[in-house]
Amino acid sequence: MNLFKNIEKKWIQDIQVGEQLDDFFRIVEINKKLKRDGAPFLTLVLMDKTGRMPGKVWDNVEKYIPLLQEGEIYRVTGLVSEYKGQKEIRVDRLNTPPNGSVINPEDYTEEAAFDTDSLFDKMTSLVKSHLSEPHLIQLVDLFASEYKNSFQNHYGAQKIHHAYLGGLLEHTHSIIRLAIQIAEHYNLDKNVLVTGALFHDVGKMFEFTSVPAVGTTLEGGLLGHLIIGYNLFTRLTNSIPGFPVELAVMVQHLIISHHGEKEFGSPEIPKTREAYALHIIDLLDSKMKIFEQIIDGADKNQLFSDYIPVLERRIYIPNGE
Numbered sequence: 001m002n003l004f005k006n007i008e009k010k011w012i013q014d015i016q017v018g019e020q021l022d023d024f025f026r027i028v029e030i031n032k033k034l035k036r037d038g039a040p041f042l043t044l045v046l047m048d049k050t051g052r053m054p055g056k057v058w059d060n061v062e063k064y065i066p067l068l069q070e071g072e073i074y075r076v077t078g079l080v081s082e083y084k085g086q087k088e089i090r091v092d093r094l095n096t097p098p099n100g101s102v103i104n105p106e107d108y109t110e111e112a113a114f115d116t117d118s119l120f121d122k123m124t125s126l127v128k129s130h131l132s133e134p135h136l137i138q139l140v141d142l143f144a145s146e147y148k149n150s151f152q153n154h155y156g157a158q159k160i161h162h163a164y165l166g167g168l169l170e171h172t173h174s175i176i177r178l179a180i181q182i183a184e185h186y187n188l189d190k191n192v193l194v195t196g197a198l199f200h201d202v203g204k205m206f207e208f209t210s211v212p213a214v215g216t217t218l219e220g221g222l223l224g225h226l227i228i229g230y231n232l233f234t235r236l237t238n239s240i241p242g243f244p245v246e247l248a249v250m251v252q253h254l255i256i257s258h259h260g261e262k263e264f265g266s267p268e269i270p271k272t273r274e275a276y277a278l279h280i281i282d283l284l285d286s287k288m289k290i291f292e293q294i295i296d297g298a299d300k301n302q303l304f305s306d307y308i309p310v311l312e313r314r315i316y317i318p319n320g321e
């Protein structure tokens with residue numbers, strides 16, 4: 001029997017604090033934590049096409065752990081409460097959908113918050129308008145023809161900054177715009193810096209999955225996105241007849257050094273002005289995004305955020321009282 005036949009789906013964006021929920025959601029994140037008394041509890045992230053919402057499971061945790069898998073759809077029952085100014089579900093029951101349940105997978109597929117298709121085209125035209133080397137223009141076209149779809153539909157990171165659909169595109173577009181200005185300001189080699197900006201994080205497409213859940217791939221865990229990106233870039237340049245070897249090496253250096261330090265996963269530290277600039281721009285863009293995300297999600301009654309480990313500080317919340 002389908003218990004849900006006549007019940008209208010409640011979308012995450014419409015859910016209000018105080019509501020009793022009994023509906024299907026995709027669970028995209030499951031973390032086991034310990035209460036003060038040492039007993040386990042779970043923090044979850046529920047998702048449907050309208051957004052995400054955190055949840056907590058306080059009871060029967062050991063029973064649920066073997067049954068739950070990130071990325072699957074579950075019937076979730078519980079009360080919506082408020083935690084730190086955000087709605088959150090306190091889960092009473094979790095079950096796999098009953099037989100005969102009508103579930104439309106598209107209702108549980110995340111959509112980007114902006115038109116990724118046109119932003120990708122805008123980004124590649126911007127890049128090409130600042131390149132003077134014809135092999136690089138060919139390279140950008142080749143990249144677009146092979147990777148447009150997966151690049152524009154990827155997360156920018158698994159967690160923390162740009163961790164949403166279209167995030168990789170948004171971050172890369174931002175880095176490119178900064179790179180153009182920095183190259184002009186310091187008279188840097190725009191061919192190298194702008195191409196490096198476009199390719200610096202392409203390895204993320206294969207470093208982790210974002211659908212149905214975010215998770216590290218074998219390649220991602222063992223090689224990381226710098227080396228995956230280096231391989232992708234090298235394969236494309238090798239397929240372009242006469243691609244200048246020195247130019248390829250200059251851009252390869254930007255890709256593999258953009259994390260700045262060996263302890264942050266760069267096999268080489270930045271040794272050219274363009275590589276150093278890319279590293280600083282990349283760092284700036286990720287930190288600015290973290291500030292923005294924390295301020296957007298903050299309880300506006302607080303003057304300062306909680307301690308943010310990645311920023312190593314509490315930050316000021318504008319409009320706080």
Ligand SMILES: [Fe+2]
Binds near residue numbers: 200201225258
């Ligand atoms: Fe990176």
Ligand SMILES: [Fe+2]
Binds near residue numbers: 171200201282
């Ligand atoms: Fe980046």
